[in-house]
Amino acid sequence: MTPFHVTATGHSLNYLPEYVAVDQGFFADEDLTVTASVPRPWDRVLDDLRDGTASAALGGIWVPSMYRDRADHLVPFAQIAARAPLALLGREAAADFSWQALPGKTVLMKGSNGASVGLYFKMRLREEGIDPGRIGFIQDLDGAMLSKLFLGGLGDYLVIDYPGALRLAAAGGCHIVQAFPVQGGPIPWSVYYALGPADDGRVQQQAVFCRALQRGMDWIQAREPESYGDFLTRIFPALPVDILLRAARTYRENAMWTTPLIDPEGYERWQLGIADGHLISAPIPYETLNDPRPTAALRAAA
Structure with a gap:
């Protein structure tokens, strides 16, 4: 089994497909052992990428956008949350x-x-x-x-x-x-990104990660939240079950979790928002920032 560690900026319901893919063995089916951590403060996810502790960071795409051509070369390769939670x-x-x-x-x-x-x-x-x-x-x-x-x-x-x-x-x-x-409309709210350009081996590893993540999304889309309420309360013990079920149902019904492919339309919209917020001087073209190769097979199958 190949280790694949995710350093995340939070522990959140909008990351549910990853938790499902771990619990249901979808990553294991791809010969990946996926683990996750949430460092504090949140920007230590960048340290985890730099020192090789993590295979990917999970958080906002505004970070790779802001760092582009200024500091670290951070490359988004997959999306998990397609709406603002x-x-x-x-x-x-x-x-x-x-x-x-x-x-x-x-x-x-x-x-x-x-x-x-x-x-x-x-x-x-x-x-x-x-x-x-x-x-x-x-x-x-x-x-x-x-x-x-x-x-x-x-x-x-x-x-x-x-x-x-x-x-x-x-x-x-x-x-x-x-x-x-x-x-609120489509937006690549939470994405996975890695440090630097990927070689063929890393692209393949990211591709199988995305394939398992897609299975996690499909699993959620095929079920009412009530059928896995016990799982939700185990993962998020601080939230009342009725709140978890209602939020999960809302996310499921409004395309929060559909594909790991970073949506080009939502991306373009969010780039305008990031630019208007003065974190970048102008919107960054899609393939200048993102690596579409890990989700290419999912795009072809759609």
């Missing part, structure tokens, strides 16, 4: 929400674990014709602190992970006014 919480009912009412308001969103949340929400504002400069942001604190302060009356809106938003809304005092897995 976030929600916007407000104090009004969802039916009363309007994007055009946001100018002049204050939005809370975490900034302690990377740039994805802020980049994404500000991209959505621009897509709705709203200048982010017309909105006040509090985003230099962690999500747990901001959630507590929001419930206590700070700010007008809170951007948070979707399972967390379900939990807060169920407790009362706020409502999900935008569920981004449902209403």
